[in-house]
Amino acid sequence: MTEPCLKVSDLHVMYDLGASGFGKRKRLHAVNGVSFEIAAGETLGLVGESGSGKSTIGLSIMRLIEPHSGKVTLGGTDVTGVSRKDVRALRRRMQMVFQDPYSSLNPSMTVAQLLEEPIIIHRDVPKAERSAMVGAMLEAVGLHAGYAVRYPHEFSGGQRQRIAIARAMILHPELVVLDEPVSALDVSTQSQILNLLKAIQAKSGTSFLLVAHDLAVVRLMSPNVAVMYLGEIVEAGPSGRVYDAPAHPYSAALISAVPFPDPERQRTATRIILRGDLPSPMSPPSGCRFRTRCPFAMEICSQEAPPAVPVQGGGTASCHLHAHGPKLGGASLLPFIKERLTTPH
Numbered sequence: 318m319t320e321p322c323l324k325v326s327d328l329h330v331m332y333d334l335g336a337s338g339f340g341k342r343k344r345l346h347a348v349n350g351v352s353f354e355i356a357a358g359e360t361l362g363l364v365g366e367s368g369s370g371k372s373t374i375g376l377s378i379m380r381l382i383e384p385h386s387g388k389v390t391l392g393g394t395d396v397t398g399v400s401r402k403d404v405r406a407l408r409r410r411m412q413m414v415f416q417d418p419y420s421s422l423n424p425s426m427t428v429a430q431l432l433e434e435p436i437i438i439h440r441d442v443p444k445a446e447r448s449a450m451v452g453a454m455l456e457a458v459g460l461h462a463g464y465a466v467r468y469p470h471e472f473s474g475g476q477r478q479r480i481a482i483a484r485a486m487i488l489h490p491e492l493v494v495l496d497e498p499v500s501a502l503d504v505s506t507q508s509q510i511l512n513l514l515k516a517i518q519a520k521s522g523t524s525f526l527l528v529a530h531d532l533a534v535v536r537l538m539s540p541n542v543a544v545m546y547l548g549e550i551v552e553a554g555p556s557g558r559v560y561d562a563p564a565h566p567y568s569a570a571l572i573s574a575v576p577f578p579d580p581e582r583q584r585t586a587t588r589i590i591l592r593g594d595l596p597s598p599m600s601p602p603s604g605c606r607f608r609t610r611c612p613f614a615m616e617i618c619s620q621e622a623p624p625a626v627p628v629q630g631g632g633t634a635s636c637h638l639h640a641h642g643p644k645l646g647g648a649s650l651l652p653f654i655k656e657r658l659t660t661p662h
C-alpha cells in the first residue's frame with residue numbers, strides 16, 4: 318500500500334489556561350483523538366464552526382502548537398517524534414498559508430526577500446539562482462516577476478495571498494496547510510485564489526489540508542471532507558456523499574445552511590436550525606459531545622462516546638443512530654434527520 322502524504326493518528330491537543338482557584342491546572346481539550354489521512358496530491362477539507370479545533374489541528378501538524386499526544390507522520394517521517402530543532406528541517410516539506418494576507422507577510426521585507434527566506438534557511442542556492450526561482454514562482458502564481466522589488470503594502474489582499482502561496486510553494490513542499498486561505502477576500506478574488514490553488518496542485522502534486530468554515534469552498538476544492546464538532550471529527554468521507562447524504566445530524570444541519578446558486582432551489586430548500594448554543598469546550602458534554610443539541614439523543618448518548626462506524630456511500634459517522642437507532646445508511650438517514658430537525662418537538 319502507498320504511504321499517505323499525511324497521517325494523523327489519535328491526536329490530542331490541550332491548552333493550559335493557568336491555575337484554577339484550588340491550585341489545579343485549568344485545561345481546554347481543544348482536539349480530542351482526531352485521526353485522518355491525506356493521499357499524495359489530494360486535498361482534505363476540514364470544516365466546522367469557530368472553536369471546533371480545526372485550526373488547532375493545522376497548527377499542531379506544523380508543530381507550531383505542541384500536541385499533547387498522538388502521532389503525525391509526513392511521508393512516513395514521524396513529525397511528532399522529532400526534536401524542535403529537527404522540526405525546522407521538516408518545514409521544508411510542509412508549509413502553511415494563513416487566513417490574513419495582511420499580517421502573514423513581514424511588511425519590512427520585499428517580495429524577493431520574503432520568497433528567498435525559505436530557500437536561504439533550507440537550501441544552499443547561489444543568489445542568481447534564488448532570484449530566478451523567485452521570478453519563476455511569482456509568474457506561477459500570476460504575478461509579474463518585476464514585483465519582487467516591491468513591499469507587501471503595495472499589493473491588494475488577493476495579490477498578497479498569491480505572494481503567501483508563492484512563499485509556501487517555493488521549495489515544492491509535500492503538504493501545505495491552508496488555514497481559511499480565502500475568508501479574508503472578496504467573493505470574486507476568492508474564486509481566483511481557489512482556481513490558482515487547484516492549478517498549482519495539479520502541477521506540483523502537493524497535498525493540501527484545507528481548513529475552512531465555508532462548506533461551499535471545501536466542496537469546490539476537496540474530494541474528501543471531515544466535519545468537526547467540539548474538537549472531534551463527527552463525520553468524514555467523500556465530499557459528494559457527505560454533502561448529498563450526511564449521516565450525522567450535525568453535518569446535516571451545517572450542510573443545510575449552504576446556499577444553492579439556483580434561486581428556485583434555494584427558495585424550496587430546507588434549512589435545519591439547531592437548538593441551543595455550542596457548549597463550552599472547557600466542559601464538553603459526556604458521551605456524544607453533540608447530544609445537548611441533538612433531537613435524536615438517546616440514553617446511551619450521554620453515557621458512551623459514539624465510535625466512528627462505516628456508512629453507506631463511503632466514510633464514517635460517529636453517531637449511535639447507526640448502531641442503536643434506526644440503523645439507516647447515509648442516503649436514507651438524511652430525510653429522517655431533516656424531518657425530525659425541522660419539526661417542532
Ligand code: SF4
Binds near residue numbers: 565567609611
Ligand atoms: Fe445525536 Fe446520539 Fe448521534 Fe450524538 S450519538 S449525534 S446525541 S443520536
